[in-house]
Amino acid sequence: MNTSTTSSYRHKKVRRTVTVLAAAAVVGVFSAIVADTLKVITEHYEHDFVHRLAENQYLIFFLPFIGFTTIHILRQFLFKNKPNKGIKEVLDSINNGGKTLPAYKIPSHYFNGFLTVIFGGSTGIEVSTVVATASIGALSSHKVGHLNKYRTDLVCAGLAAGVTALFNAPIAGFMFAFEVFTRKRNKTHLAALATAIFTSYILTRYFFYVKVFNFEVTVWHKEALPYFVLLGILAGFNSVFLTKSVLFCKKFFGTLRNDYVKIIAGSLIISTLIFFFPSLYGEGYSGIKNLTSITQPSDLYILLPFVVILFLKPIATSVTLGAGGDGGVFAPSLFIGAFLGLITALTLNYFFHLDLIALNFIIIGMAAVLSGSIHAPLTSIFLVCAIADNYVLFIPIVIASLVSWLVAHFIFPYTVYTYKATV
CATH class of the missing domain: 1.10.3080.10 (Clc chloride channel)
Incomplete structure (x- = not known):
């Protein structure tokens, strides 16, 4: 009887681990798609607007106003009139028991980050991407009942996959999740991070990869x-x-x-x-x-x-x-x-x-x-x-x-x- 119970427990544990890793792989794929598409379209339109500014520099007195106004309208009428708090809301989600990242955070940060940068806002899309991809992880955790207890693992998997996709930097993605968000070291957490990062890296490397900078470093003294x-x-x-x-x-x-x-x-x-x-x-x-x-x-x-x-x-x-x-x-x-x-x-x-x-x-x-x-x-x-x-x-x-x-x-x-x- 005890042997049977132990075997059944192990079987359930293995099945749950496989489910978590499958969810992490899906999170990695969707996080890469979100991060890479946001990066591509932001760079395209930012360069286009900069080119237009070279032709008429006085356009700059309209672009930030258009960007902020559009963000305000979207926030008020589409995204529940709640301000985006950036990384802090992800930290709150991880540190405060039942609080989660709502699904609307994905389009909210995606479009608001895009609009901020292309209209001249002096920042980048990295934090917008991190919150959006963390929200993908949170969303996956409450789509399957028993995954809710792994919410932190999947949130961290999402944001790590997002950083990986943006910079083609899998180790940096892992370290960012570890240093800034949680110091968890259990096997399931580490495996979920590794799975999401790997799928994100592969997808980015073969479909979206473009070097951010072409630095030619040869030596230091x-x-x-x-x-x-x-x-x-x-x-x-x-x-x-x-x-x-x-x-x-x-x-x-x-x-x-x-x-x-x-x-x-x-x-x-x-x-x-x-x-x-x-x-x-x-x-x-x-x-x-x-x-x-x-x-x-x-x-x-x-x-x-x-x-x-x-x-x-x-x-x-x-x-x-x-x-x-x-x-x-x-x-x-x-x-x-x-x-x-x-x-x-x-x-x-x-x-x-x-x-x-x-x-x-x-x-x-x-x-x-x-x-x-x-x-x-x-x-x-x-x-x-x-x-x-x-x-x-x-x-x-x-x-x-x-x-x-x-x-x-x-x-x-x-x-x-x-x-x-x-x-």
């Missing part, structure tokens, strides 16, 4: 190690500035009770900033690509516009999010890090004749600022290595990312995801 530490320290300060800017603007715009005042004010600020500094438009990846062609200037005054952009990007991102845009700090952190890395390398070369490789500092800066912004150094390390499509800079990236994370955590031990939840 150990003599530059102290300067990588310096870059990490500077990145930590910049990360905190980004975090506090976002928190301040969200609080400030939250005091504006009239939604249209909020939209008009936010649109006007963003339009003005982009009018004078076009690289602040959207996620800013084209601005990062342009940095790779810059050589050592004969006069540091040439770097002044880059310093101004470094300061203005957190403000533009914060206003975008405060005024009702959908997004987060992923793309802005990469953008800020790239500019910080370039400025650091060229300034050190100018004053100390160090012959530092600017491209290396651009890439390392991207990882360092992202690490300090989201307090997830492992995610940042493997994500930027995936972006660079090699591990030549792995050691410098590790050093700068860890230093940035420690500095940022020491100055301000919260991220834009955790601040309101803990204070």
Whole structure:
């Protein structure tokens, strides 16, 4: 009798595990489709609008207003008039027992993220994708009765698959779920993550894969190690500035009770900033690509516009999010890090004749600022290595990312995801 009972229990356990893994595979497929299609159409229309701005730069005074207004109308009449809280709502779903992510979060974040970026909002689609794909995982967990107890596993599987698809970075997808959302280590959880990530990676690799950047990294020199530490320290300060800017603007715009005042004010600020500094438009990846062609200037005054952009990007991102845009700090952190890395390398070369490789500092800066912004150094390390499509800079990236994370955590031990939840 006991043997029979034990056998029956094992059979049920195996069957449930197989069901969870099957659900995770389906989540991985749908998450990849959501992430990849959002990436493709956003890049297409963002480039189209940037091209139109080159023909008539005054269009910028209309585009953000159109984007924010459309998002407001959709939110009010189609998406239950509830604001999108980004990563925080996923954390709430995981940490608060019975609370789940409703199905409307999938189209809500998909379309709002798309509209925010293509109309000039100075952020990216990464957080919109993460929440949408996490919602796919949550939806799958309550479509089959006994899967509800595995909701956290499937939510994490969805968001990990989303990050994997966006950057073709499976290890970064896994680390993001582990560092930011849950530290669960049981076999079912790990297997669900691995299954969703694998299906997402395969689908993306063979049907949607396009390199985000074409970096040609060949070598780094150990003599530059102290300067990588310096870059990490500077990145930590910049990360905190980004975090506090976002928190301040969200609080400030939250005091504006009239939604249209909020939209008009936010649109006007963003339009003005982009009018004078076009690289602040959207996620800013084209601005990062342009940095790779810059050589050592004969006069540091040439770097002044880059310093101004470094300061203005957190403000533009914060206003975008405060005024009702959908997004987060992923793309802005990469953008800020790239500019910080370039400025650091060229300034050190100018004053100390160090012959530092600017491209290396651009890439390392991207990882360092992202690490300090989201307090997830492992995610940042493997994500930027995936972006660079090699591990030549792995050691410098590790050093700068860890230093940035420690500095940022020491100055301000919260991220834009955790601040309101803990204070």
